[in-house]
Amino acid sequence: MTVHDMKHAASDSARLEAVGGRLSRVDGPAKITGAAHYAVEQQLEGLTHAVLVGATIAAGKVSGIDTRAAETAPGVLAVLTPDTIMPLNGASDWFGNPSPQPTFLPLVREVTFSGQHVAAVVAETFEQAVAAAALVKVWYDEMPAIVDLSDGKAGDGIPIDAMTKEWGDAQAAFAAAPVRICAAYNTPREFQAAMEPHGLIARWEGDELTVWEPSQWLDGMARTYAEWFSVPFENVRLVSPYIGGGFGSKALALAHSAVAAAAARMLGRPVKLVLNRPQNFTSYGGRAATRQTVAIGADRDGKIQSIVHRGVNETAVDGMWVEPLGSVTSIMYATPNFSSKQNVVRVNTVVPGAKRAPGENPSAFGIECAIDELAHELGIDPLEMRLINYAEQDPHAKKAWSTRQLREAFAAGAEAFGWAKRSPQPRAMRDGHQLIGWGVAAGTYPVRRAHGEAVVRIMADGSVVVESSSIDMGQGTYTILAQTAAETLGVPVERVSVKLGDSHFARAGVTGGSRLAGVMTGAVYKAAGQALDELIGLALSDTRSPFQKLQANTLQVRDGRIASPRGEGPEITIAELMSAVGRDHIEAKGDTLPASTTPEERYKNYTTIAMSIPHTEGEYSRHSWCAHFVEVRVDEDFGTVRVSRVVSALDSGRLYNPKLAESQWKGGIIMGIGQALLEEGVVDRRHGRIVNGNFADYMLPTNADIPDIQTISVGIPDPHSSALGGKGVGELAIVGIAPAIANAVFHATGKRVRDLPITLEKLI
Amino acid sequence: MNDQVTISPTTLSLHLTINGRDHALEIEPRVTLLDALRDRLHLTGTKKGCDQGQCGACTVHVDGERVLACLTLAAQVEGRTITTIEGLADEGGTLNAVQAAFLEQDAFQCGYCTPGQIMSAVACIREGHAGSDEEIREYMAGNLCRCGAYPNIVAAVRQAAQELRS
Numbered sequence: 001m002t003v004h005d006m007k008h009a010a011s012d013s014a015r016l017e018a019v020g021g022r023l024s025r026v027d028g029p030a031k032i033t034g035a036a037h038y039a040v041e042q043q044l045e046g047l048t049h050a051v052l053v054g055a056t057i058a059a060g061k062v063s064g065i066d067t068r069a070a071e072t073a074p075g076v077l078a079v080l081t082p083d084t085i086m087p088l089n090g091a092s093d094w095f096g097n098p099s100p101q102p103t104f105l106p107l108v109r110e111v112t113f114s115g116q117h118v119a120a121v122v123a124e125t126f127e128q129a130v131a132a133a134a135l136v137k138v139w140y141d142e143m144p145a146i147v148d149l150s151d152g153k154a155g156d157g158i159p160i161d162a163m164t165k166e167w168g169d170a171q172a173a174f175a176a177a178p179v180r181i182c183a184a185y186n187t188p189r190e191f192q193a194a195m196e197p198h199g200l201i202a203r204w205e206g207d208e209l210t211v212w213e214p215s216q217w218l219d220g221m222a223r224t225y226a227e228w229f230s231v232p233f234e235n236v237r238l239v240s241p242y243i244g245g246g247f248g249s250k251a252l253a254l255a256h257s258a259v260a261a262a263a264a265r266m267l268g269r270p271v272k273l274v275l276n277r278p279q280n281f282t283s284y285g286g287r288a289a290t291r292q293t294v295a296i297g298a299d300r301d302g303k304i305q306s307i308v309h310r311g312v313n314e315t316a317v318d319g320m321w322v323e324p325l326g327s328v329t330s331i332m333y334a335t336p337n338f339s340s341k342q343n344v345v346r347v348n349t350v351v352p353g354a355k356r357a358p359g360e361n362p363s364a365f366g367i368e369c370a371i372d373e374l375a376h377e378l379g380i381d382p383l384e385m386r387l388i389n390y391a392e393q394d395p396h397a398k399k400a401w402s403t404r405q406l407r408e409a410f411a412a413g414a415e416a417f418g419w420a421k422r423s424p425q426p427r428a429m430r431d432g433h434q435l436i437g438w439g440v441a442a443g444t445y446p447v448r449r450a451h452g453e454a455v456v457r458i459m460a461d462g463s464v465v466v467e468s469s470s471i472d473m474g475q476g477t478y479t480i481l482a483q484t485a486a487e488t489l490g491v492p493v494e495r496v497s498v499k500l501g502d503s504h505f506a507r508a509g510v511t512g513g514s515r516l517a518g519v520m521t522g523a524v525y526k527a528a529g530q531a532l533d534e535l536i537g538l539a540l541s542d543t544r545s546p547f548q549k550l551q552a553n554t555l556q557v558r559d560g561r562i563a564s565p566r567g568e569g570p571e572i573t574i575a576e577l578m579s580a581v582g583r584d585h586i587e588a589k590g591d592t593l594p595a596s597t598t599p600e601e602r603y604k605n606y607t608t609i610a611m612s613i614p615h616t617e618g619e620y621s622r623h624s625w626c627a628h629f630v631e632v633r634v635d636e637d638f639g640t641v642r643v644s645r646v647v648s649a650l651d652s653g654r655l656y657n658p659k660l661a662e663s664q665w666k667g668g669i670i671m672g673i674g675q676a677l678l679e680e681g682v683v684d685r686r687h688g689r690i691v692n693g694n695f696a697d698y699m700l701p702t703n704a705d706i707p708d709i710q711t712i713s714v715g716i717p718d719p720h721s722s723a724l725g726g727k728g729v730g731e732l733a734i735v736g737i738a739p740a741i742a743n744a745v746f747h748a749t750g751k752r753v754r755d756l757p758i759t760l761e762k763l764i
Numbered sequence: 765m766n767d768q769v770t771i772s773p774t775t776l777s778l779h780l781t782i783n784g785r786d787h788a789l790e791i792e793p794r795v796t797l798l799d800a801l802r803d804r805l806h807l808t809g810t811k812k813g814c815d816q817g818q819c820g821a822c823t824v825h826v827d828g829e830r831v832l833a834c835l836t837l838a839a840q841v842e843g844r845t846i847t848t849i850e851g852l853a854d855e856g857g858t859l860n861a862v863q864a865a866f867l868e869q870d871a872f873q874c875g876y877c878t879p880g881q882i883m884s885a886v887a888c889i890r891e892g893h894a895g896s897d898e899e900i901r902e903y904m905a906g907n908l909c910r911c912g913a914y915p916n917i918v919a920a921v922r923q924a925a926q927e928l929r930s
Binding site for chain 1: 792794795799802803806807808809810811812813814815816818819821848849850852853859863866867868870872873874875876877878879882897900901902904905906907908909910911912913914915916917918
């Protein structure tokens with residue numbers, strides 16, 4: 001009946017507002033004028049302020065807390081300790097597995113990492129709470145801590161059998177290979193370091209809890225709060241209209257969230273708690289430190305015969321995080337023999353977490369440096385080396401790629417970069433006292449798929465409202481969903497308002513793993529299609545409609561006007577039709593779940609990650625791909641490294657909005673430059689503290705560190721990856737940047753640094 | 765953790781001139797300009813990223829110069845002219861050239877560092893430090909952006925500087 005065939009969309013992408021158009025951010029005007037109110041900026045009557053006190057040891061027991069001075073300080077309403085905070089129920093994990101502990105105390109007596117919350121002060125003003133928190137005295141029985149992976153007490157760790165991937169006889173084939181390389185690659189503890197700190201405002205009204213909190217997963221976090229406080233899921237409302245960056249860190253309700261919500265419940269007043277910047281380095285996990293060894297055996301013509309890979313990542317004493325280190329190793333190159341195994345090692349840290357491309361990022365650092373080492377060993381150009389070993393299908397899953405434009409990425413990137421002019425020998429290119437190096441590396445990220453739900457409402461005035469509990473932390477969700485609804489319904493994009501970030505809207509799963517755009521454009525496309533069907537159905541059949549006498553099979557909507565496709569009969573606006581048929585709105589809720597899905601499965605789908613669809617489901621293996629070409633300039637005397645040029649060619653499938661996708665790609669590349677050259681959580685060996693937990697000492701790239709970056713889209717629509725043909729964007733581009741830089745540094749200097757970040761002392 | 769610390773409940777009566785409007789405040793002397801703006805005056809466009817003078821998210825103008833509101837006590841700026849992101853567009857709502865260029869060049873993603881970037885950029889141009897991309901990068905280096913909008917920020921500042929010169 002309807003005409004919303006998306007096949008025409010790709011050719012229509014010159015139109016700004018269509019899917020694929022370079023529309024500027026629809027949430028942009030609010031963000032550039034200060035009108036965008038982030039979660040903790042809500043102004044509430046009777047708001048109180050909480051400040052946390054963190055442990056100054058990494059392992060041991062709290063032997064005493066003296067709260068008397070804090071309690072009598074001006075403005076103080078409560079000082080909470082493990083003895084006085086209300087106990088909560090243990091909540092299930094993000095897979096939906098029940099907590100092993102029946103109760104959960106968000107303030108601890110047993111300390112397992114430095115900075116762990118041991119007390120909290122609530123006061124009338126922020127300044128009063130900060131001052132009183134400094135008056136809380138804590139005594140400890142300190143125990144020896146395992147400070148990091150290199151600690152003598154750390155041991156070899158726990159094998160994670162689920163990470164083992166093997167085919168052929170990798171050890172024997174490696175031993176028999178005529179050319180062999182083997183090296184160890186390390187990445188340090190890194191932090192997401194979003195500019196907006198973590199924090200929340202919690203308010204109870206009876207048994208109903210409202211939480212304003214930056215969130216990558218409203219429904220998942222609402223579930224956690226509901227379980228902690230034993231209230232129905234529907235009683236918890238998460239509000240997160242804008243998120244000041246997440247990068248994986250803002251998907252879970254954390255201990256500090258529980259402290260604020262418990263304090264609000266105990267006091268009967270709303271509580272605001274925002275982690276200060278140093279607490280943002282200890283209250284939730286960054287990327288786990290990793291160690292890998294990669295051994296590659298090859299023929300003399302460069303053909304890989306075997307890859308043997310071993311990996312280790314750190315995890316917490318009382319929590320498990322596996323950073324899948326074999327994820328890129330096992331799919332990037334064709335090899336008849338392969339073995340990858342991984343251990344995790346418990347150290348005294350907060351549980352590590354997801355940071356942009358968890359797994360793929362450090363995995364690519366290992367294999368993409370190793371292939372470069374092999375190329376050098378054989379005297380083969382590193383780009384040619386990658387083409388010699390190009391994987392024509394998924395070597396692990398043994399399935400066809402849905403789409404893999406990696407060859408095209410290598411070609412387009414090399415051409416734009418001028419790779420053919422590269423002198424093969426290290427130290428062969430220089431500009432005065434600067435050694436110049438060119439490096440290449442590939443990256444990939446799987447297409448993680450899930451289901452989402454959206455409401456599309458056509459209003460009496462012809463405007464359109466889209467609602468979803470998904471979120472926009474800068475990826476452009478507001479914008480691409482407006483484009484999707486506008487194109488599907490045939491209305492101007494400025495008539496569409498998108499509302500996100502409220503868990504009482506239609507449901508959505510986690511925003512992570514670069515899955516949201518594919519999931520939500522699919523859901524909005526479906527809901528908008530249903531709304532359009534209803535609109536056209538009314539126009540054709542309602543006795544009050546001017547089209548009713550037309551006896552047409554269908555109608556089309558363009559620029560908000562309804563007409564017969566053949567141009568017969570009237571042409572009226574949506575508002576005129578709504579008025580004629582006496583409707584104040586048309587609403588459709590669309591989701592991408594199968595119709596047979598039960599309510600329990602729906603709940604599980606949105607509040608856990610247990611129902612994510614494997615990227616190798618069915619006939620295909622689905623991934624985004626990229627090739628990075630990097631130029632570095634290394635000061636020969638001082639060993640300082642500057643990235644002077646980046647050209648990246650990327651295959652994210654069809655881009656819903658290239659302007660915003662390019663920005664995300666550049667953002668990933670820049671975070672990768674930070675990883676390669678600057679970022680490292682430094683742990684004090686005596687007390688296991690992060691000593692550089694602030695923005696002056698944990699160095700993020702600044703504007704002055706970043707050169708021009710050229711991105712080239714080589715993707716084609718991938719119908720196996722999403723409803724509208726896109727693959728993941730946000731995480732892809734960071735994967736492969738650090739090895740491309742390390743390879744360029746080797747080319748510049750002849751020195752192979754396998755231990756990130758590449759700082760000057762490692763080069764001189 | 766010092767028993768000897770005493771906390772004075774004393775408050776000050778202050779008058780601040782922000783975006784051309786007078787605001788009366790009764791606050792403790794230790795309240796920063798940043799917290800006065802955000803918590804007392806509900807001008808939340810100015811962001812708190814680090815509260816330690818390390819990120820630039822709280823950049824505002826005091827007498828036309830860029831200042832970190834987190835390292836400035838509210839009491840220090842009485843009688844001076846304060847401009848925040850909310851006061852940058854003109855009264856009719858017409859965007860400042862820098863704001864418009866940020867939107868056009870997609871010079872932000874999450875938007876959290878953006879008010880500080882824009883306030884810095886306006887001052888950077890006014891200071892005469894937007895003559896080349898190299899210079900813009902250097903003089904905008906005090907404003908961190910974790911989304912990595914830097915190349916687009918440079919493009920926006922370059923565009924706005926050209927528009928303001930012509």
